Each structure stands twice: as structure tokens, then as C-alpha cells.
Amino acid sequence: MKEEAGAQGITWNLDDLVAPPAETRIDAALAEAERRIDGFAARYRGRVAGLSGREMRDLLLQYEGILEQVGAAESFASLSWSTQSDDPARGALLQKVMERQSRLSQKSVFLDIEWANVPDEPARALFDDPLLSRWRHWLVISRRYKPHLLSEPEEKILSEKSVTGRNAWSRFFDETLAGTLYEWEGGMVPQEVILRQLYLPDRATRRSAAASLTKGLRGLQRATTYVTNTLLADKSSDDRLRRYPGWISARNMDNQVDDATVDALVRAVTSRYDVVARYYRLKKRLLGLPELFDYDRYAPLPVKERRFTWSEARDTVLAAYGRFHPRMAEVASLFFDKRWIDAEVHPGKRGGAFSNPTVPSAHPYILMSFQGATQDVMTLAHELGHGVHQYLARERGVLQQNTPLTMAECASVFGETLVFQDLISREKDPAVVLSMLVREIEGSFATVFRQVAMHRFEDAVHTARRTEGELTAERISTIWLATQRAMFSDSVTLTDDYGIWWSYVPHFIHVPGYVYAYAFGDLLVRALYSRFLSGGSEFPPRYLDMLAAGGSDWPTALLKPLGVDLADPGFWAQGLRLLEGMVAQAEQLAGNTGS
Ligand SMILES: [Zn+2]
DSSP states (O other), X not given: OGGGOXXXXXXXXXXGTSOSSXXXXXXXXXXXXXXXXXXXXXXXXXXXXXXXXHHHHHHHHHHHHHHHHHHHHHHHHHHHHHHOTTOHHHHHHHHHHHHHHHHHHHHHHHHHHHHHHSOHHHHHHHHTOGGGGGGHHHHHHHTTTGGGOOOHHHHHHHHHHHHHTHHHHHHHHHHHHHTOEEEETTEEEEHHHHHHHTTSSOHHHHHHHHHHHHHHHHHHHHHHHHHHHHHHHHHXXXXXXXXXXXXXXXXXXXXXXOHHHHHHHHHHHHTTHHHHHHHHHHHHHHHTOSSOBGGGTTOOOSSOOOBOOHHHHHHHHHHHHHHHXXXXXXXXXXXXXXXXXXXXXXXXXXXXXXXXXXOTTSOOEEEOOOOSBHHHHHHHHHHHHHHHHHHHGGGGOTTTSSOOHHHHTHHHHHHHHHHHHHHHHHOOOHHHHHHHHHHHHHHHHIIIIIHHHHHHHHHHHHHHHHHHOSOOHHHHHHHHHHHHHHHXXXXXXXXXXXXXXXXXXXXXHHSTTOTHHHHHHHHHHHHHHHHHHHHGGGHHHHHHHHHHTTTSSOHHHHHGGGTOOTTOTHHHHHHHHHHHHHHHXXXXXXXXXXX
16 A cells, blocks of 8 residues: 555755754854843843833743744754654754754743742733833743742752753753664564554454554553653653642643633543443444453444545545635645645654644644544644644734643644544445544544543652652553543453553653643544534634634633633533544444444
8 A cells, every 4th residue: 555655755944944054054043042132131130020011021022032033043953853763963953953952042031930939919010011012921931930939059050960961861861762663574663663554453363463553662661651751750840840740730731721610621531431431332343342341442343444545635635624614725835835744654763643833934744653544634624723723823922822731732733623524424335434534533532531541650650760769660560540431331351461561651751741731622523513503604714813813821721712711611521422422333334323
């Protein structure tokens, strides 16, 4: 099926970020940024508390300019490395830029600290100054950290040491995983190829792919357990020094949601694990298997799946986006026309997919590995959702272009939903509809239930590391199996081999506490989509306004014009009922009366 991949030669052009010769220009940009930041510090250090609205505006404009300059260099180095992570020169450039960036951010750390320490009354006067309305939300939210900030010299030391501490371990994890090959059909293949096998119809293939992944991960177990323990301990000491009450508190604060909202989400989802078991019992019957094992979770139903060339995938996504609103398709087209996507598959390219917003003066870039499956079309729809969001939000400037994680998966999942509904409505064969529905259910389960089960895992390992000390690989595996088995109940048998599969999940390493944001985003999107269906022509422009607002307001405020109330306890249950409805629909299509 190699000829169907179709994304050969689909590579991005990074010249928009840094024109060649990139390394020379990056060196020059960083040197200039350093001069600018020295001038910035000389002008404002020790004076933030007494600034007028006009002076504060000048400060913010200069600050944004410096962040833009450094951000472009950093984005270039990181993007260039991500397509060829086995090239030592690119790794070295990335490391160099990160080290310089850390040094530069130490020089501006006075701003956060001094701003946080401005007394409430003058600070409020600045929030309300019309000259500063553009930065209002940033000014408000950056003061929330006041109780958790350390002194300036302490912050400087933490920032500098994080380069060779937390960030170094994180990069070591990435490079170790990216550089590992797994046994397959007499040869050795990267992780992406092994994971693909889990979606194939042949059970023996899936079983041996799972065994190969397990074997590979066990071989890395010493390294991954060590990195995991180190980062758990690092997080624990960070939280202690910064006086956060729990391991998730800092993440919730970054996400701009309160602990109670997240708690309600997690409790709502765990209370509906029955929907997961109900679905997998249906799947067991559909596959005609007496028992489902972990390697059967992604088995396709026995129908021929449609495959896509790169240009079919592009046309499909653009058409669905365009039917929602022409502006969506217009922005998404830029990514194809101007080479903002890297989609070809080659050795050394990092796995997964992402859309990197880079800096407002440039534009986002998307990385993925397109292999022609329907799932790849959905990935493209997902990343373009991010891309459109990031592109529209550039107007908000470098300080407010990015949303908190809770909102960050909203546009991506909404984009996927548009494409999915489009594809399924055009499909005539009920067996294919059922198979697509099943894919969608499984995708949504992976986002909602699986991420919440992963969140339960993270909650348990962070707590265990804090109370029990260093954890063995076996202990972590026990926690992993317990939290995952709770979700499946008796519907899927998780083998002991599956115990080590916590060890390749990059989110646990890169952004502790990240994963619940996926569940948040997915359930939110279900609710938004049903409002779109019932809301007529008002919804799409309001939705685009919400995207263009970026991170310039609280999530609750951004969502209000769309009719969403996050404080409503029934809100999450509503999204979960939509998922249950999809399972019921699948049961019906399968000629079942339900269970
Ligand atoms: Zn995403």
C-alpha cells in the first residue's frame, strides 16, 4: 500500500521563521535580543510598581518585541529538530537556543515578580486603563501566581538549572524513545510502525505487535523508570517550594479553571465508565471473539476501510471546514498553499502530530506522518483545527495568542467533528457507517475516558512518589493496570504485559497533568456541536470570534456567547450522554437491541 501514502515531498518551508543561513541569523537575533533585554531591564527594573499606563504600554510593546525575536529562533530550532531528531547538528542548535533563551528569560523575570508585587489598588487602576485594554487578561492572570513566586535570585537559579534538569531529562526521554527500534517481521522498525499494527484486522499481527512493543519498552524500563521518578520528584519539590497544595493545582491554575471544575469533570467521567464497558461488550460480539484483550481494543470491524491520498485528504478537510464557514477553509488552505505542513514519513522524524503556533509575526506549522488511513485524515482535521485557531489568535499578540490547555483542544476536536460528520453523511453503506461510527466512538473514548483514566494514573503516581519515595517499574505498572482496568471493568482483559505501557506516554513527562484537558475539550466540543446544529447561522461567526480571542479572556467568558456554562454541574453529564447515544446508535446499526 506504499504508493497510497501520497505525502512524499510534503515538507514545510521554515524560511518564514528564519531565512537561510538560519544558524547565522539565529545567532545574530539572539545577540540582538540580549542587547534589547539588557536595555529593557536597565530601563524598568525596580520601577514596575510606579509605572503610568502609558509607560506600562511601552514596556509591554518592548517586551512583546523581544519575546517575538527569541520565540522565532526557538520555534525554528525546535521545528527543524522535530523532522530530523537524529541529526546531532539540529539537536545542538536546539540546545544552544534553549540555553540562550533561558538566560534571556532570567533577565526579564523581574517583570513577573515586580508586577505580581504591585499592590492591588494601583494594579487595578492599570487593568482598567484603556491604553492597556489589549493586555488586560494577561495583566490579571500573571498576578495570580503571586503566592507561588519565589524571590528573583531564586527564580533565576531555578530557571537556569531547569535546562540541565527537568528539560534535559525530558529531551533524553524523547531521544531515547525516538531512537528505539522494535522487532518486526525479522527487521527493526520505529514505534510509529508498531503502533499502526494495533489497528489492523489480523489478531495475530496485533498480538505480536503488542508483544514487540512490550519487549522494547521493557528494554528501556531502567531509563524510563529513572526519568519518570526524577521528574515526579522534581515536580514534588517544585510544588513544595512554590507552596501549591497538590500536584494538579499548578496545572489547573495554568488552565484557568478551578480545582472544583476539574474534579467535577473527572468524577462525571469516572461515574460513566459503564458506557465504556457497554461499548466493548458490543465490540466483542461484532468481532465474534469470546474475550477481548488489550491488543484487540483498536481492531477494526471487518469492512474495507477507505484510504486517502494526500490531495483527497486535503480536499475532504477543506470542504468540511468550508461548509461550516468559508473563513475556516480560507485559513486552512494557507497551510497547504504556503507549505506550513510537514506530512511525509521518514526515519528520524519525531512521532505524533502537532501544530506549533510559533510567533504572531509568523504563522503556525503542522507536523504529522500521513500514511493514507481515515485516521490520518482525522489527524489532519485535528491539527488544522489547532492551526486555524492559532492563526486567528495571532492578533492577540505573543502574550495572549495561546489559550490555556483546557481550551487548546477545542478547535482541534471541533475540526475533527466537522470532518467526521461530513464523511459519515456521504457514506451509503451501513456497514461502513457502523465501522466509522465505531472509530469515532473509540476516538472519543480515547479522548474522554482513556485520558481521564490516565489522569487517575498520574494522580496516583504523583501521590505515591510523594508518600512512598522512589517507585519501582513494577509499582508504577501496578498503578497503571489498576487505573486502566477500572475503566474497562470485565469488557476487556488487560494482560500483565500491558503493565509497562505507561512508559512511552510523552505527556506524563512533558506536561504533568496535561491529559484531562483532552477530556475537557472533547466533552466541550460535543456540547458546542449540538449548539451549532440547533443554533442556525449565528453560531459559526461567534465560534470564529471565540477562536480569534485566543487566550485573551477566561475560558468561562470566552464560551459564554456560545451558550456554555462550565459551572453548570449537568454540563459534563450532557456530553457523556451524547457519547452513550453514539454507542446506542452503533448497537442499533449492529442489529442489536442493546445490553
Ligand atoms: Zn491536539
